Amino acid sequence: MFDLDNTLVPWNHPDLPEPLMQWLELARKHGFEICILSNNSGPRVREFAKRAGVAYIADAGKPQTAAYYEAMNKFSASPEETVMVGDQLLTDIHGGRKAGVYTVLVLPIAKSEWWGTRINRQVEKLILYMLHRKFRFSSPVQKKEFHE
Numbered sequence: 323m324f325d326l327d328n329t330l331v332p333w334n335h336p337d338l339p340e341p342l343m344q345w346l347e348l349a350r351k352h353g354f355e356i357c358i359l360s361n362n363s364g365p366r367v368r369e370f371a372k373r374a375g376v377a378y379i380a381d382a383g384k385p386q387t388a389a390y391y392e393a394m395n396k397f398s399a400s401p402e403e404t405v406m407v408g409d410q411l412l413t414d415i416h417g418g419r420k421a422g423v424y425t426v427l428v429l430p431i432a433k434s435e436w437w438g439t440r441i442n443r444q445v446e447k448l449i450l451y452m453l454h455r456k457f458r459f460s461s462p463v464q465k466k467e468f469h470e
């Protein structure tokens with residue numbers, strides 16, 4: 323399961339970059355089923371998913387778990403064999419953890435975001451800072467993010 327905005331493409335970006343198309347194709351070849359799980363509106367997500375040739379759930383209401391279970395049901399997948407990849411701790415990752423799936427937090431592609439997300443980022447920054455202090459992450463990319 324993938325978040326869309328600032329995970330696969332910049333926020334509200336309409337185009338599907340060629341490298342992303344190739345990556346999705348490669349993932350499918352390796353046997354992965356792909357579903358976009360986005361809190362963005364139906365038409366934007368539907369158009370993107372159609373062009374990418376992947377399943378989608380729009381207006382997903384993350385971090386509520388209903389959409390996560392709906393996506394798993396689409397592919398008869400269990401939480402143990404499902405991964406949520408997203409750029410937001412408070413929606414993508416928090417919801418994924420509640421649904422019992424493996425989660426991967428990625429750095430956001432761009433700085434441009436919905437106003438609600440910009441508020442969440444402030445809380446997220448604090449949580450990530452605390453996690454960084456507690457677990458002493460070693461990645462230079464993560465360090466850069468925490469010290470911004």
Ligand SMILES: [Mg+2]
Nearest residue numbers: 325327328409
């Ligand atoms: Mg996002």
